[in-house]
Amino acid sequence: MTETLVKTKIPILQFDSLNVIYNEGEPNQVHALKDVSGEIHEGEFISIIGPSGCGKSTMLHTLDGLLQPTSGTIFVNGSPVHGPDGDRAMVFQDFALMPWQTVYQNVEFGLRLAGKKGSEIHDKVMHYIKLVGLDGFEQKYPHQLSGGMKQRVGIARGFAVEPKVLLMDEPFSAIDEQTREIMQEEVLKIMLHEKKTVIFITHSIDEAVFLSSRIFLMSVRPGQIVEEVKIDIPYPRTLETKLLPEYQEYKQIIWDHLKGEVRRQYRRGEA
Amino acid sequence: MKKVDLALHVPSFSLKKRKRIPQSFSYPSVTLVIILFVWELCGRLNLIDPFMFSWPSKIFAKAQDFFATGEVFKHLAVSGMEVGFGFAMALIGIPIGLMMGYWKKLELTFDPFVTALYTTPMIALTPLFVLWFGLETLSKVMMVFALSIFPILINTMAGVKMTDISLIKAARSYGASERQMFKEVIFPSAIPFIITGIRLAIGRALIAVVVAEMLAGNIGIGFAIRHASELFHTAEYLAYVVVLMVLSVLLTELLKKFEKKLAPWRDR
Numbered sequence: 001m002t003e004t005l006v007k008t009k010i011p012i013l014q015f016d017s018l019n020v021i022y023n024e025g026e027p028n029q030v031h032a033l034k035d036v037s038g039e040i041h042e043g044e045f046i047s048i049i050g051p052s053g054c055g056k057s058t059m060l061h062t063l064d065g066l067l068q069p070t071s072g073t074i075f076v077n078g079s080p081v082h083g084p085d086g087d088r089a090m091v092f093q094d095f096a097l098m099p100w101q102t103v104y105q106n107v108e109f110g111l112r113l114a115g116k117k118g119s120e121i122h123d124k125v126m127h128y129i130k131l132v133g134l135d136g137f138e139q140k141y142p143h144q145l146s147g148g149m150k151q152r153v154g155i156a157r158g159f160a161v162e163p164k165v166l167l168m169d170e171p172f173s174a175i176d177e178q179t180r181e182i183m184q185e186e187v188l189k190i191m192l193h194e195k196k197t198v199i200f201i202t203h204s205i206d207e208a209v210f211l212s213s214r215i216f217l218m219s220v221r222p223g224q225i226v227e228e229v230k231i232d233i234p235y236p237r238t239l240e241t242k243l244l245p246e247y248q249e250y251k252q253i254i255w256d257h258l259k260g261e262v263r264r265q266y267r268r269g270e271a
Numbered sequence: 272m273k274k275v276d277l278a279l280h281v282p283s284f285s286l287k288k289r290k291r292i293p294q295s296f297s298y299p300s301v302t303l304v305i306i307l308f309v310w311e312l313c314g315r316l317n318l319i320d321p322f323m324f325s326w327p328s329k330i331f332a333k334a335q336d337f338f339a340t341g342e343v344f345k346h347l348a349v350s351g352m353e354v355g356f357g358f359a360m361a362l363i364g365i366p367i368g369l370m371m372g373y374w375k376k377l378e379l380t381f382d383p384f385v386t387a388l389y390t391t392p393m394i395a396l397t398p399l400f401v402l403w404f405g406l407e408t409l410s411k412v413m414m415v416f417a418l419s420i421f422p423i424l425i426n427t428m429a430g431v432k433m434t435d436i437s438l439i440k441a442a443r444s445y446g447a448s449e450r451q452m453f454k455e456v457i458f459p460s461a462i463p464f465i466i467t468g469i470r471l472a473i474g475r476a477l478i479a480v481v482v483a484e485m486l487a488g489n490i491g492i493g494f495a496i497r498h499a500s501e502l503f504h505t506a507e508y509l510a511y512v513v514v515l516m517v518l519s520v521l522l523t524e525l526l527k528k529f530e531k532k533l534a535p536w537r538d539r
Contacts, residue, residue: 066440066443096440096441098441100534113447143536
């Protein structure tokens, strides 16, 4: 019953047979994404996982609108996407914070670009700075912050534009292991609190299983979604979740799927 | 044993801290004092022919003279005004550099010529400029402009092209228009490069004004230098050169301070 209900509802993000081909028609043509389709519903936490160079980032950039797909369509709430807009916000692997702007100005970034004035957005900006635990650091510059704090600014910047879908491109890969685990837990807490839909790219199986409600597994190039795994572990999840036997089982399942892909890539001499 | 070592080290460390004169200042100061001393000594021992060269105390005395009479200020005011106007005009190199760095087609169209003009010793055009713009102020202003615009333009352009691509991507992702891209990302990212360009341009501007004044006109620091040298007033001549030297060092240092203010994120 609930199944049919979900199915009939318009997906918050839908993409149909996306193809991305770099340098089309030239000798160095690369087929990065091949016939990628999927539906994502409100409140889902989707992870995309796959061997390196499989087109995960390409897919996320395409969904954001930064990259025009060679063919295929993307819909947000049923209306087509033509480029970047306020419905989706990105969190970048290398943080991509403006070094000349303070934490406050960086979080305010998307709102300012949308033409919103300083006073009317102040409360909103402060709300998200507090949400990521950076109150008191508003006037600091990025170079005065640790890696984990920088990425919290990146996350707050994404939230501040109040997007329908938050796109996260390996957001924790440049952060040390210990901070990373804490950040994962924090992100989950915020997601549940803000009821956001997230698409998350990672190459860490552990991270994917811990965070996601659903995992897309991608193949080596040309990147295709070869498998979908639903993670039936109820939220809220904490670091203790990682001790559950089913958690380990999920990790094993994903690794088994991934192993074949990585081996194929290895044989092709790309890994 | 270890404890003794530690105790010995602590006082020397805290002493160093209390002095508060940075080594970047104290070391070259010592060098300067030694050079001045040896130079002065050579002068006093009659090793220097005052017709051919001079020594610190004589130069200083001359400098005192022209500062007392106000002569130097008259020249400095004119030269300063010429540099000021020419330099202000050369700042047009900033928007041009921003555009050439951003639009590939503009760069392709004009870059070879800009590079050619930058590498040409444009100082050779001084006589032509005097012919075109006259013996008075205008020819000097134009020389300053012609010499200082290119380092500004080229460095601005380089700054735009050095903009971190991931910042551009982030701004695009958050919906930046072209104007916002310049304001939020490209211009601030280019600021340190622009300041470097301005610093290089100041050196060239001073060369331009001095050479142009030496060639034509009857006022300005370049004229004063030429005049003194023609009368074989070597000490006075060198005193003017010292004034120029001190001024350009001060200007450069001022700009370094300015850069720290404009680009606090680089202040580590």
